[in-house]
Amino acid sequence: MALNFARSGSAELEWGRGPEEAYPSEADVPWGERLISVDNLTLAYSNGRGKPGKTVLDGLSLDIREGEFVVVLGASGCGKTSLLRLLAGYERPTSGAVEVLGRPSSGPSAEVGVVFQHANLFPWLTIQRNVEFGLKMKRVGRAERKRLASGYLSQVGLSAAADYLPYQLSGGMKQRGAIARSLASEPRILLMDEPFGALDAITRENLQTLVKSIWRTTGLTVFFITHDVDEALYLGSRIVVLNGSPGQIGTDIANPLFEREDSVTRLRSHKDYAAARDHLLKRLES
Numbered sequence: 001m002a003l004n005f006a007r008s009g010s011a012e013l014e015w016g017r018g019p020e021e022a023y024p025s026e027a028d029v030p031w032g033e034r035l036i037s038v039d040n041l042t043l044a045y046s047n048g049r050g051k052p053g054k055t056v057l058d059g060l061s062l063d064i065r066e067g068e069f070v071v072v073l074g075a076s077g078c079g080k081t082s083l084l085r086l087l088a089g090y091e092r093p094t095s096g097a098v099e100v101l102g103r104p105s106s107g108p109s110a111e112v113g114v115v116f117q118h119a120n121l122f123p124w125l126t127i128q129r130n131v132e133f134g135l136k137m138k139r140v141g142r143a144e145r146k147r148l149a150s151g152y153l154s155q156v157g158l159s160a161a162a163d164y165l166p167y168q169l170s171g172g173m174k175q176r177g178a179i180a181r182s183l184a185s186e187p188r189i190l191l192m193d194e195p196f197g198a199l200d201a202i203t204r205e206n207l208q209t210l211v212k213s214i215w216r217t218t219g220l221t222v223f224f225i226t227h228d229v230d231e232a233l234y235l236g237s238r239i240v241v242l243n244g245s246p247g248q249i250g251t252d253i254a255n256p257l258f259e260r261e262d263s264v265t266r267l268r269s270h271k272d273y274a275a276a277r278d279h280l281l282k283r284l285e286s
């Protein structure tokens with residue numbers, strides 16, 4: 001099967017080949033400036049006695065450009081969350097460099113939003129107030145805060161639940177709230193760690209469509225971790241597979257099924273879908 005890896009159409013590559021599976025060269029990729037640069041990264045968590053313990057990531061290099069939707073797949077324990085935490089500035093590399101927005105990543109930043117599998121909303125604040133929180137930290141005035149937060153809640157379909165406390169929401173609604181809260185800081189980059197992993201299939205599909213439409217309309221750069229190959233094929237402009245322990249990049253491809261259908265369900269009926277899925281599963285196993 002010949003599928004086109006490069007969105008510009010300048011390179012006809014096939015699934016399942018070896019060395020040419022490197023991500024297309026800059027000339028082939030229609031994205032913006034480089035926002036994330038990971039160079040020869042190694043991470044070994046401390047062994048608890050102040051010395052480096054097991055190496056989790058080894059010699060990993062990755063550039064992400066503005067507007068990309070990068071999905072990361074990989075077996076459990078290969079270091080996906082660790083990589084996200086490094087990008088978020090929650091961890092420091094043991095060696096190598098992690099630069100985000102041109103600076104070494106060294107702590108949380110309003111320009112980098114993070115959404116985890118569990119929403120982590122403040123339980124004592126209404127959803128409206130949760131979304132307003134980041135704006136308050138940025139000293140946005142009360143009326144403007146309210147107006148902006150209402151806009152983000154409307155964008156994620158939560159206007160009617162604005163005055164609810166988090167415990168009064170379903171899992172899917174909580175994730176919508178978490179997404180709205182992240183968007184309220186107007187980040188340039190959104191890091192998402194299995195954000196829909198705990199949701200039922202229908203809610204998950206609705207939220208996939210929502211995130212895709214937010215990505216299209218805002219131009220956000222998204223780094224999205226999942227275990228779900230279908231989700232990767234629907235969402236990602238680019239799919240990165242981490243393999244091994246310590247984790248390394250085994251596959252880094254432009255997704256040939258990107259933007260082919262407007263939902264995962266429809267994508268499953270695409271003529272090239274089964275081959276693409278098999279290919280990624282093999283890459284995950286290798």
Ligand SMILES: Nc1ncnc2c1ncn2[C@@H]1O[C@H](COP(=O)(O)OP(=O)(O)OP(=O)(O)O)[C@@H](O)[C@H]1O
Pocket residue numbers: 045046056074075076077078079080081082083
């Ligand atoms: N804070 C920590 N201290 C020590 N070891 C850790 C820490 N966090 C993660 N690890 C170890 O690092 C390895 C990679 O973990 P990580 O959570 O990054 O993997 P993952 O690919 O995201 O896994 P999963 O898909 O199961 O979420 C695991 O062996 C884990 O035990």
